[in-house]
Amino acid sequence: MQHDRSIRRYRTWYATLVRLYPKPYRECFGEGMEQTFGDMLRERQGASRELLGFALWIFVETFAGIIREHLTRISMQTTIKRLSIWAVLVVAILMIPLLAQWPWTRGDFVFAVVVLFGSALLYELIARTSGNAAYRFAVGMAVAAMLLLAWVNGAVGIIGGSDVNVLYAGVIFTLFIGAIIARLKPRGMSYVLFAAALVQFAIPVIALIIGTPDFAPGVVRVFTLNTFWVMAFVGSALLFRQASAANSRPTA
Amino acid sequence: MPKTIANTPLTPAVLHILLALSAIERHGYGIMKQVEADSQGKVAMGPGTLYGSLSRMIEAGLIRESDKKIDPAIDDERRIYYKITGLGQKALAAELERYREVVAVAKRLSSNTFGYAA
Numbered sequence: 235m236q237h238d239r240s241i242r243r244y245r246t247w248y249a250t251l252v253r254l255y256p257k258p259y260r261e262c263f264g265e266g267m268e269q270t271f272g273d274m275l276r277e278r279q280g281a282s283r284e285l286l287g288f289a290l291w292i293f294v295e296t297f298a299g300i301i302r303e304h305l306t307r308i309s310m311q312t313t314i315k316r317l318s319i320w321a322v323l324v325v326a327i328l329m330i331p332l333l334a335q336w337p338w339t340r341g342d343f344v345f346a347v348v349v350l351f352g353s354a355l356l357y358e359l360i361a362r363t364s365g366n367a368a369y370r371f372a373v374g375m376a377v378a379a380m381l382l383l384a385w386v387n388g389a390v391g392i393i394g395g396s397d398v399n400v401l402y403a404g405v406i407f408t409l410f411i412g413a414i415i416a417r418l419k420p421r422g423m424s425y426v427l428f429a430a431a432l433v434q435f436a437i438p439v440i441a442l443i444i445g446t447p448d449f450a451p452g453v454v455r456v457f458t459l460n461t462f463w464v465m466a467f468v469g470s471a472l473l474f475r476q477a478s479a480a481n482s483r484p485t486a
Numbered sequence: 487m488p489k490t491i492a493n494t495p496l497t498p499a500v501l502h503i504l505l506a507l508s509a510i511e512r513h514g515y516g517i518m519k520q521v522e523a524d525s526q527g528k529v530a531m532g533p534g535t536l537y538g539s540l541s542r543m544i545e546a547g548l549i550r551e552s553d554k555k556i557d558p559a560i561d562d563e564r565r566i567y568y569k570i571t572g573l574g575q576k577a578l579a580a581e582l583e584r585y586r587e588v589v590a591v592a593k594r595l596s597s598n599t600f601g602y603a604a
Contacts, residue, residue: 263537266514266566270533273515273560292532299534303541 241275244289251293254300256307267296285383313358320354345388353381360418366480369420372473376427379466380406384436393456394449398441405463420478427471434463496581499539502529504548504570504578511552511569514540515560540568548574 248271251442252264276290315390328346331338332359338346383402391399408430409425416422438460441449449456496504499521506512506520518536521529531539543549552567570578 259541263541267533267537267562269565270518270536271515274487274518274533276560296534299532299538302534302538351490 238279241272241279243283244275245272248289248293248296250445251296253299254297256303259303264265313362316358317355318379320351320358320439322404324350324354344437349381349384349388349485353377360413362417364420364477366475366477368480369477372420372423372427372470372477375466375470375473376409379463380409380469383463392459393438393441393446394451396441396446396449398437398446400445402415402434404437405430406468408433420474420481424471424474425480427467427474431464431471434460434467495584496577497539498525499531499535500543501578501581503536503539503543504574506541506569507546507549507568508575508578511565511567513557513565515565516557517568531602542575547571547572548577 245268249264249268252260254269255264255386275285275289278285319388324347325432327350328343330336331342331346359375360377364370387399387402390401393399409426412426412429413423416426438453438456441456442453501594502521502525503517506517506532512520514533514536517540518531521531540549544551548571549568550571552569554566556562556565
């Protein structure tokens with residue numbers, strides 16, 4: 235009789251604890267958890283084993299579960315929230331050509347959405363693999379430089395309207411293949427970004443060597459413009475190197 | 487392919503839950519007792535761990551909720567039963583195959599190194 239009262243009391247306390255779970259989780263599993271807890275107590279009662287210590291252990295175990303479920307939910311919500319912010323930003327950027335009535339075709343808009351949102355998604359997917367600020371900044375810098383490269387080449391081209399601009403796809407190819415080979419590890423990524431900077435630097439040189447006729451807006455300006463990306467890739471490479479050094483530093 | 491609990495080596499809790507549900511559907515307490523029996527008491531789960539695992543397994547498509555019914559062996563409360571899905575059976579078979587391969591390697595190594603079969 236005394237034990238029955240204890241079981242009822244512990245189950246009431248447990249039901250209160252279960253209310254701390256996130257609502258969707260509680261609605262799915264709350265009732266089952268309370269029943270299971272009651273079954274476990276009854277089993278112990280049948281075996282004439284003490285209940286209080288056992289109930290306390292289950293409370294602690296369930297409390298750990300509550301924290302785990304909340305953390306999982308927060309991390310999921312953060313990802314959805316961040317992607318929603320990116321989506322709003324992309325729409326806001328696309329409103330500019332729409333409102334200013336730039337002569338954009340439907341294909342231009344599709345290209346813009348794919349490049350802008352694709353870059354945001356790429357950044358979120360890669361940056362979330364590390365909590366290191368230098369790594370995240372390096373990823374942001376590389377993705378932004380890649381986005382600008384695709385954008386400028388898609389719009390006008392760095393080396394005038396010349397077909398030689400196609401060579402810049404080699405930079406993006408280097409980045410993608412390199413990232414796969416380096417498996418996004420900071421040390422490997424720093425080499426990949428240095429390689430991308432080298433390819434970027436080499437393209438106008440190759441264009442000069444093969445004698446590209448349309449070298450607008452002039453050799454010096456092309457090289458100056460090109461140097462912007464070279465610097466961005468080198469900067470990103472140095473940040474990856476810093477992230478790698480931070481990873482390999484022994485912790486106290 | 488996204489990394490989910492369905493396509494990575496299964497955790498002991500998930501493996502034991504799948505084993506417990508491989509033959510018949512069970513409710514939470516039934517799963518817990520079966521896991522305890524199967525593991526000879528080595529895997530002990532409280533409701534927090536059990537239902538956390540069930541939640542993730544439902545999300546991964548390894549198990550699903552079945553009917554809500556009374557278990558006359560316990561009391562007259564209606565309980566949610568869980569059953570293994572086709573994907574769950576495949577994941578379980580793949581995991582057991584992985585274990586078989588590991589055991590085969592261990593047997594081979596121990597017979598080569600120590601001169602006896604494990």
